[in-house]
Amino acid sequence: MIQLINSTMEQSWKAFQEYRNISAAGRLEFLKAIAKGLEAAGDDLVQVASEETNLAIARLRNELARTIHQLISYGEAAVKGVILDIRIVTAISERNPPRPDIRKMNLPIGPVVVFGASNFPFAYSTPGGDTASALAAGCTVVVKGHPAHARTSQACADIILEAARVSNMPKGVFAHIPGESYEIGQALVQHPLTRAVGFTGSLPGGRALFDIAATRKNPIPVFAEMGSVNPVYLLPEKLSASIESLVSQFTTSITGSVGQFCTKPGLFIGIEGDDLNEFLEKLSSRVAQIAPAKMLHPGIAKSYLERRGRALEQDGIDTLYPDVNEEGSPLVATVHAAEYLDNPVLHEEVFGPYALVIRCEDINQLTEIAIRMEGQITSTIIATDDELEKNAALVRIIMESCGRLIINGVPTGVEVVSSMHHGGPYPATTDSRFTSVGPDALRRFLRPLSFQNFPAHLLPDELKDENPLKLFRLVNEQLTDMPILK
Numbered sequence: 001m002i003q004l005i006n007s008t009m010e011q012s013w014k015a016f017q018e019y020r021n022i023s024a025a026g027r028l029e030f031l032k033a034i035a036k037g038l039e040a041a042g043d044d045l046v047q048v049a050s051e052e053t054n055l056a057i058a059r060l061r062n063e064l065a066r067t068i069h070q071l072i073s074y075g076e077a078a079v080k081g082v083i084l085d086i087r088i089v090t091a092i093s094e095r096n097p098p099r100p101d102i103r104k105m106n107l108p109i110g111p112v113v114v115f116g117a118s119n120f121p122f123a124y125s126t127p128g129g130d131t132a133s134a135l136a137a138g139c140t141v142v143v144k145g146h147p148a149h150a151r152t153s154q155a156c157a158d159i160i161l162e163a164a165r166v167s168n169m170p171k172g173v174f175a176h177i178p179g180e181s182y183e184i185g186q187a188l189v190q191h192p193l194t195r196a197v198g199f200t201g202s203l204p205g206g207r208a209l210f211d212i213a214a215t216r217k218n219p220i221p222v223f224a225e226m227g228s229v230n231p232v233y234l235l236p237e238k239l240s241a242s243i244e245s246l247v248s249q250f251t252t253s254i255t256g257s258v259g260q261f262c263t264k265p266g267l268f269i270g271i272e273g274d275d276l277n278e279f280l281e282k283l284s285s286r287v288a289q290i291a292p293a294k295m296l297h298p299g300i301a302k303s304y305l306e307r308r309g310r311a312l313e314q315d316g317i318d319t320l321y322p323d324v325n326e327e328g329s330p331l332v333a334t335v336h337a338a339e340y341l342d343n344p345v346l347h348e349e350v351f352g353p354y355a356l357v358i359r360c361e362d363i364n365q366l367t368e369i370a371i372r373m374e375g376q377i378t379s380t381i382i383a384t385d386d387e388l389e390k391n392a393a394l395v396r397i398i399m400e401s402c403g404r405l406i407i408n409g410v411p412t413g414v415e416v417v418s419s420m421h422h423g424g425p426y427p428a429t430t431d432s433r434f435t436s437v438g439p440d441a442l443r444r445f446l447r448p449l450s451f452q453n454f455p456a457h458l459l460p461d462e463l464k465d466e467n468p469l470k471l472f473r474l475v476n477e478q479l480t481d482m483p484i485l486k
């Protein structure tokens, strides 16, 4: 296996020397060819993925469509060049000392190793956002196939390899290493030719790979997107006015795809009283009516019941409906804020259709929970405009711990657009500055380089005075797409 990893990484490095020089327009054509291949094989891919993951066909069709959109839109973003962050400061020869000509842009970082997650066989796996953003950025990619959807992963890899062939991409631009062993992934992260890692999965997995990368002789960045409990803060006026619709929206959000979303709302925090009791009663009842369903794989199903069981054993935890100890059975539990605050077990993600409603004495206790909240992909506030205004300090505290703040909505459903931030402070990710969704995801796999006094005719097209690619650039602190006139 070590031999295979060495030869794969060497080939990836060799391919990178060529691929980095292919224009963004050329890379877009390659990404479009992958998208076309996925679309053509769509029915078969969705069928196989459904057999491997137990996810519904309709959900997988949507996920595949999103994956195709990611590939094309990330390629288009590379062509537009905004993610290159071009800055040009021209020389002033008459200054004493003279100011040199300095031009900066982002360049691809090198071969990227990608780990997908079990719950998104397309959008966060072999042909998913990490692969799409690394290829669009000009990096070569080596995917460690996820064993929970090995056939889907291989079929997608074959489509990417065929797209590389018909697009005349260098051999090794993409590689796929299947296999069920942490050692494969760890060896890929340790390999000296690996330059960055994209990971989507559990906190222990992401953290283990992050630590390995940090202790390499030459440490590399690991962009790990991990679990999240996605707290929902319920402010009293809005809760009182919309109990029915909240129960209906959140029942779907907690139980959709058997609760197997990193954005599933797992925590509701409200102030004790009749409205919160009614919300808890109705949410518990509606969620309990949803039939248990098969989860992604036996490991996830076992872990769900174990983690949920462990949470339910904690002091002060209560449920209004019986705890059905069956695979994928949905459940809502409740606890008083004081007990929640003192018990770290209750802060952990329970991956599956489970949520905990926390009852606070007052807004101060609710604020205390917000202050102590760990990093989250999303936080949601249910509030009237008036409540948001009156609780501006609380809103600012909630902003501190999340990557996306939702007002009067649900956290599930992630738009692939340039204004999306899918990330958040640790432990939601290992680097809160970056997103794994939307064209800004390319930034993870780029690094800046300043060209000082570089001969004008030898500069990359992106930095030339004539601006042949018509990119928007910051020239002497002015944003412009015009050429630089001498």
Ligand code: NAP
Residues within 6 Å of the ligand: 115, 116, 117, 118, 119, 120, 124, 144, 145, 146, 147, 179, 180, 181, 182, 183, 185, 186, 200, 201, 202, 203, 204, 205, 206, 208, 209, 225, 226, 227, 228, 261, 262, 263, 300, 349, 351, 377, 422, 428, 436
């Ligand atoms: P996982 O068990 O962590 O696996 C993800 C990948 O990482 C697999 O390929 C796995 O290897 C590898 N891996 C895990 N631990 C490793 C270790 N110690 N050393 C080397 N490789 C390791 O996660 P999962 O069960 O597939 O996915 C569910 C989790 O993903 C949930 O917590 C969910 O919240 C999270 N998630 C997050 C996002 C997000 O965007 N933040 C999106 C989707 C899911 P093998 O291939 O050998 O098994």
